Amino acid sequence: MADETETLGQRMRRARLRLGLTQADVAARLRRTQSWVSKVESGDIELDRASVINALAGVLHIHPNELIERPFTGSTAENQWQVSAALTLRELRRYDLAPTFEGAPRSAAELWTAMRQLHLLRDEADNTAILTLLPDLLREARALAETAGGREREEAYAVYAVACKFGHTSAHALGHPELITLAAERAGWAAQRSGDPLLPAVVDWMRAWDMWATADWDDALALGDKALRGVSAAYERGEAPALRVWGSLQLRAAVSAARAGNAVEAEHRLKLADESARRVTAGSQPVDDRHSLTFSAGNVGIHRVNVALELSQQDEALRLHERLDPEVVGALPASRRGHYRMDLARAYLWSGQRDRAFTELAAAERIAPQLIRNHPIARATLRRIVYGERTGVREQLRRMSARFHLSA
Structure with a gap:
């Protein structure tokens, strides 16, 4: 987390002052106290609820990613997904132009088979790998829709729509709002042409998110x-x-x-x-x-x-x-199990069990490392654990100093 140039509270304060709002103004719109706003800005309160972060961003008229400084920066290798995201955006922007695809595209059945790799990568929460494969798959599906007819053409559009859904999920996980928006729009466009009566509902599922x-x-x-x-x-x-x-x-x-x-x-x-x-x-x-x-x-x-x-x-x-059957949870893909362990970390932390919280967060990272390391709630939870540990150690030192009659 050393790569974060500002704290959330500092970004919050800057956005608030840009709008000429007082802490009391923000508090009133959030139905919170002025003291709560002050503590968030000073870093005394760590926001580890997506609903609160989103509501606060709405009051400040900024995207939540701006508030939490996302996407998070990393090593050169970790940032390469942004190249794939840019290539994916290019394909989505030129959706109504002739596709730039050399040779004959594969059949719809073959494209659906190729999509199985994206399913596997989604289950493993390997979103960067998904974005690497997406541009070519979108281009080929679009080429098939351009050259085929009848049911084959509809299936090509269905492949395109579901490929957009994979891009949408990856963009959410990595923090790319432009790709989130465009992927949903293009999925809707393709769904209407797919002949699949369920795909428009799937797109609405994306939009609700x-x-x-x-x-x-x-x-x-x-x-x-x-x-x-x-x-x-x-x-x-x-x-x-x-x-x-x-x-x-x-x-x-x-x-x-x-x-x-x-x-x-x-x-x-x-x-x-x-x-x-x-x-x-x-x-x-x-x-x-x-x-x-x-x-x-x-x-x-x-x-x-x-x-x-x-x-x-x-x-x-x-x-x-x-009460949950561990085998039922264990049967879920890594992406869901990792998210679940992150939720458990929060639950234990909020109930005062910091050690159990850390254990669950560590388990979440082992299960779905890319997902958890890029998730703002996981990062906020880790910060609360770290700062709580520091506070606890300081308090122990103060008490020991008092017993030794040393000045704090």
Whole structure:
């Protein structure tokens, strides 16, 4: 964390003064106290909740990434993903121009097979590797859509849309707001041409995530409900892909409701996701993950823990964790398990168990190092552990000095 040129509090103060706002102004808009704002600016309070960071950024009219100084800098090798991001942006910007692809593109079936590598990389939270592969894949899918017709053309657009989704996920993980926005827009454009009735709902799932950056929790819920209406018929028929899309939308809605402070709505959405997970498990149809949605009973379980944390119920989060079947959690991809361990680190930290918090954060890093090292909440949690340790040592030294009758 030595690469951070300013603290969050310093960036917050600079943005506040740029708008001519007082600490009391910011406090009133956040429904906090002036003392709380002052402590955040001075670094006495570490922000380790995405909902609070996003709400604060909204009051200051800046992107959350500006507030947390993201993307985080690293070594030359660690920064190479930005080259791939720029190449991906180039392909997305020229979406309606003739593709620059030499030779004949592969068939849609072959492109879907190639996409399996992106699924594996997503599961391992290797977002930089995903961005390395994306430009060529987007270019080839676009070339196929340009030269093919009928169902083959629609499938080419479906590949393009899901490839955009991979770019969207990677951009979120690495902190690239321009790529986040453009990937969602192009996914929507391609989804409408794909012939896949579920893809527009998947794009809305992406957009609801983006609305969290501006703390538009109610809009995220409304968008999710629009998407749910679009897949409800297929869900009622029990179609396996629709069950996964429906459940994923309900989980996103549950988090949106929790961040809005609506515990009743969050619980309602979790129950609906539970029902969808049961239907997925009971179904005889093979799992079709062409939309790259990690949805299962295990994913619902870890979302329950996350929702409890969003509602500041860390003790309940830990109780839910104790009741979760470790095998169910262990079956989840590394990206989800890493995020879950990061949530547990926060829960233990907030309950005063700093050592357990560090253990969970270390486990999260081992499971999904790229994800955790680039995640602002993980970094904030680590800062709280480090500063708490320093404070504890200082207090121990002060007490020992007093016992030895030494001046502090």
